[in-house]
Amino acid sequence: MATVSLKKLTKSYGPVAVVQGIDLEVADREFIALVGPSGCGKSTTLRMIAGLEDISDGLIEIGGRKVNDLPPRSRNISMVFQSYALYPHMTVRENLGFSLKIAGAEKEEMDRRVAEASSILGLDQLLDRRPSQLSGGQRQRVAMGRAIVRDPDVFLFDEPLSNLDAKLRTQMRTEIKKLHAKVQSTVIYVTHDQVEAMTLADRIVIMRDGFIEQVGTPDEVFRRPQTRFVAGFIGSPPMNLHEAAVDDGQLLFQSGERLPLPSQFKANVATGDKVVFGLRPDDIYPTGHGISSGEDADVHQMELPVTVTEPLGNETLVFAEFNGSDWVSRMLNPKPLKAGDRVKMSLDLSQAHLFSAETGKTLRG
Numbered sequence: 001m002a003t004v005s006l007k008k009l010t011k012s013y014g015p016v017a018v019v020q021g022i023d024l025e026v027a028d029r030e031f032i033a034l035v036g037p038s039g040c041g042k043s044t045t046l047r048m049i050a051g052l053e054d055i056s057d058g059l060i061e062i063g064g065r066k067v068n069d070l071p072p073r074s075r076n077i078s079m080v081f082q083s084y085a086l087y088p089h090m091t092v093r094e095n096l097g098f099s100l101k102i103a104g105a106e107k108e109e110m111d112r113r114v115a116e117a118s119s120i121l122g123l124d125q126l127l128d129r130r131p132s133q134l135s136g137g138q139r140q141r142v143a144m145g146r147a148i149v150r151d152p153d154v155f156l157f158d159e160p161l162s163n164l165d166a167k168l169r170t171q172m173r174t175e176i177k178k179l180h181a182k183v184q185s186t187v188i189y190v191t192h193d194q195v196e197a198m199t200l201a202d203r204i205v206i207m208r209d210g211f212i213e214q215v216g217t218p219d220e221v222f223r224r225p226q227t228r229f230v231a232g233f234i235g236s237p238p239m240n241l242h243e244a245a246v247d248d249g250q251l252l253f254q255s256g257e258r259l260p261l262p263s264q265f266k267a268n269v270a271t272g273d274k275v276v277f278g279l280r281p282d283d284i285y286p287t288g289h290g291i292s293s294g295e296d297a298d299v300h301q302m303e304l305p306v307t308v309t310e311p312l313g314n315e316t317l318v319f320a321e322f323n324g325s326d327w328v329s330r331m332l333n334p335k336p337l338k339a340g341d342r343v344k345m346s347l348d349l350s351q352a353h354l355f356s357a358e359t360g361k362t363l364r365g
C-alpha cells in the first residue's frame, strides 16, 4: 500500500512561505499530476515528499507511515528529474544497476532487476552504450529505468520530459502511461504542460502561489473549474475570459457589447455584480462550422470581425474581435476566411462559465 498523505504541509525560506499548508490525499496506485505556473511550489512539494528538503511544518505520510524525519533512502521512493543526471563514464547497464549495487544487492538479484527494467523500457539493445551515445529520449528512458529497478512504492517525477522536443515528448508521454499500467506504482508527476497532465493523470492538482487551487479529474478541472485561475490555466487554446457587469438579465462588457446572461447563472447574480465571463474556443464556432451541443436553446448568434486565422489541418482557429480583444473560436470544417471578414458566430452559452470578479470563484450554484 503506497498512499501518500500531505497534511498542512508548509515550507518557508526565512519569512517567505513558498508552500502554504497544503492538504492532499493520494490513493494507492493513483497517478497525480501537479501543475501550476513557475515558482508556485511544485518542485518544493515534491522534494519535501522525497526527503530532499526539510519541511517547515505539517505532516507527510507514505503508506500510512509518518516520514517527516526519515532520510530519502528510507522512504522507498524514486525520483526522476528533468536533467537525467546519468553517470557519463558508466554504461547503461551500470547506470541502471548502480543504486542496487550501493545498496549491497546480490549480483543475481541486480541482473534480474536490470533485465526487467530494460525490457519494460526497451533498452535491451543499448545496455553497453554510454550516455553520450544515446539520444535525449533514450537517456530519459535510462533515467526512468534507474527509478524502476529500485521497485519503489512511489515514483516522483519533476518535469521529466521538458528537455525533449515536442515529438519525443508525445512519444514518451505514451510510454509513461504504459509504464504506469505495468508497474502499478503511485505516481506524483510535476509538469507545467497541461496537455501532459490531462492525458496522464487520474487527478490533477492545480497549485498557485503555494496553495492548492483545485484538485479533480481531468474532466472536472476542464468542465467545472472552481476559479477563474483554473479556467484560464487548463485548456489549450485557453478559455476566453472577459470582465463584465450584470445588467438587467444581460452581461454588459466594457466595449458596450452585450450578451444574454447564461440561464444557469441567473439565480446567483444580480444587476450591478462584477463578473468574469468565460467561454472555451470549442463552444464558439463560425455558424454552421462547428459541432453544436444538440440542445440549441442556449446558442446565441452574433457577427464579429475576423482578425486572424490559424489553419491546423483538421480545424482552423479563428480569432475574432470581441470586447476590444481577440476571441478564439474553432472552425471544424474549415472554409477560407481572411482578416476583416465579418463572420456569424454561434456561442453555446449553456457551456459558459461565470466567476466573481472580486474573489475569482465560480458563480455556479
Ligand SMILES: Nc1ncnc2c1ncn2[C@@H]1O[C@H](COP(=O)(O)OP(=O)(O)OP(=O)(O)O)[C@@H](O)[C@H]1O
Residues within 6 Å of the ligand: 013, 018, 036, 037, 038, 039, 040, 041, 042, 043, 044, 045, 192
Ligand atoms: N533555497 C531556496 N531559498 C529561497 N527560496 C527558494 C529556494 N528554493 C526555492 N525557492 C522559492 O520557492 C518558490 C517555489 O519554488 P519551486 O522550485 O517549488 O517552484 P516550481 O513550482 O517548481 O517552479 P518551476 O515551474 O519554475 O520549476 C519560488 O518562488 C522559489 O524562488
Ligand SMILES: [Mg+2]
Residues within 6 Å of the ligand: 042, 043, 044
Ligand atoms: Mg520546478
